[in-house]
Each structure stands twice: as C-alpha cells, then as structure tokens.
Amino acid sequence: MLFTDPVPLENEHVRLEPLTPAHAEDLTDARTGLEYAWYTAVPASVPDEIDRRRAEHRDGRMNPWAVVVDGRAVGMTTFCDIDQANRHVEIGYTWLSPSVQRTAVNSAAKLLLLEHAFERCDAIAVEFRTAWHNRQSRAAIERLGAKQDGVLRNHRLGPEGSLRDTVVYSILPHEWPGVRLRLQAAIDRR
Template sequence: MQTWLKPVVLEGNLVKLAPLETTHVAALLEAASDGNLWELWYTSVPSEETVESYVKTALAEQKNGLALPFVIIDKKSGDVVGTTRYLNVDSKNKRVEIGATWYAKRMQRTGINTECKYMLLKHAFETLNTIAVEFRTHFHNHPSRNAILRLGAKQDGILRNHSIDHNGFLRDTVVFSILNSEWPTVKKSLEFKMEKSYS
C-alpha cells in the first residue's frame, strides 16, 4: 500500500537501526527491563503484559503506511537496546514524526540517541525529501524535551488535553520540528557533537 517509506537498515558507529519484526519481542522486553522503563508514568514503554501488542500495533501501522519502526542494535554487543520509529507519516505533504523512542537504561546518556536521531533525520531529509520532521513528547517528560532541543529542533507549541494516556490521565503534548531549510545547520551541529563523543 505505502511506497514512500520502505524498510531500510541505517548504520552508524555505535548502533544499527534495523526494521522491527515480531521476532524482536523477547529482546525488546529484555531491553525495557533494564531500568523497568515502563514504570515511568509519562512514557509508553512496553512491559511483559503489553510488549506483544506494542510490536503488533507498530507493524500494523507500518502495513498501513503510517509508521516505519526500527529496533536499535548496539554494534559492540549485538544486543537490541531499544526502539524508535517514523510515525504519523504524511506522505502527501512529505512530513514525518520521529518518536516512540526509548533505550535500555545502560544505554542512556551514551551518545547513541544523538547518533540515532542523526541517522533518522539524514534519511528523512536526504533520501525521503521530507519538508519537516516533527518530535512530540509529554509535557512532563522534561528529559525528552531537553534532548529534543539539544538536537536543534524548535518548539512549535503545546497541544493541551491532546490525548488520554494508558492510565486514563489527560496528556498535554509538546510539539517540536526541524524544517528542511534548517537541516544543513542541524546536521553540522550533530556531526560536531558526534565527532567529539567518538574521540
């Protein structure tokens, strides 16, 4: 059905992004168990009870042309250490959101988030020719908001009472974006950060 977003492998120095498959269920649960990430009330990290439906939903959205999910593989160990995806795909207007991203606790603050986002942004702007890439996060998820700003994204606004989360709480969603005209500068900044972290 969808031809714009095709499954692809993106490879960096630290991690590889590979298409999500149903065979990744156990590995994703193991990654999420490092830090019991599902306990953070403002995130949507799968637990033992929800991981299978989490993967099925992502793959169903991919089939319908609305998402392209990846597993994040640590190149040093070969382990699956998290997941990320393009979502809310608008192929007509060449827009995507990068989201549903989380990492095993041991991989947080190691530089892999910068590398993952760099690879996804580069593919979006230079291969898919998107006009804008969005990021959305929970109002109360301040680490995520700060990480998005550090990438070079700008805040577009806050969607108040945007959705009802899995606990029944109302969620205010903060929306950020990077435009295609901003990508060259953002790219230079991210490459500079990565070079410093690799050395």
C-alpha cells in the same frame, strides 16, 4: 524513497533494522531497569508492541526500527504520523535500554533518521512530540536544534485518565545542516 520503505540505516555507533518479531527477546531484556513516569509509557508486552507497530506499518502510518548496538536490539524508534503526500513525518515512539542512555546511541540514531528523512525521502518537515511534563525528552529534542511549534493542550488521555499536553517541535530542511553539525558534535563528545 517513501517514509514507509523498510530499510536498514547504519553508522559506526548504531544500526537501525526494520522491526521484526526476531527482535522480541533482545528488546524484552532491554526493558529491564526502565523507569517511566506517569506521563510516558513503555510497552507491557514487547511482542504485542512489535505486532502493533508492524500493523501500523502495513497501514502506512508508521515505519518501525529496532535500535541495534553490537548485534543486540537495545530499543525501538519509528517514523510515525506519516504524511507522504505533504512530505511530513514525525520521529517518535522511541525508547532505549538504560545501558545505552547517555551514550552516543540516541544521537547517532537521530542522525540516521534525520538523514534518511531529509536526504532520501525529501521531507519538508520532521516533527517531534512529547508530553509537557517529560522535561528530559523536551531537553533532548531542544538539544537537537528542533524548534518548538507549540503546545497541544489536553491533547490526549493517559492510561489512568490524566490529561496530556503535548509539546510539538520540528526541524525544517534549511535547519537540517546546522542540526547535522550539532548532532555530529554531540556524538564526537561521547
């Protein structure tokens, strides 16, 4: 299976559906109350962001999903920076409604994405990236069991011109069984 195959993924806590314009209304509602710092962003226009992600999918660079709970889209996530030839993919561009933050939803979604990457797409590395200053995201990635590969200094320019250092993490196939157990334990605790 390819990283770009648009397939639904589901467990008892969450359903990841290939992202479509039909998700726009729910996702616009889900953005309410999101507070983002200068080092991260949430789309100003959900329909435009859906179109952007779908265009990236058509070009083979991204596979976007809507995160669905109880029949309503509550966020987005993707496979991005897809390198099919080298069986390498990043999980990123994820945001969730405040209504599902600190619940089992994010862990359950990551479990689905990692299962898909390692067990169906035969990944040899799954990467996560976040801004150096995004301590909440860094802590969440580290709780998954991902290992820090390094920091890309002055990696990107922010919308207001600030320089972003990007922290790179990864999970390798031999680490996946332990990560799976850690994720399942985190889900069971919630």
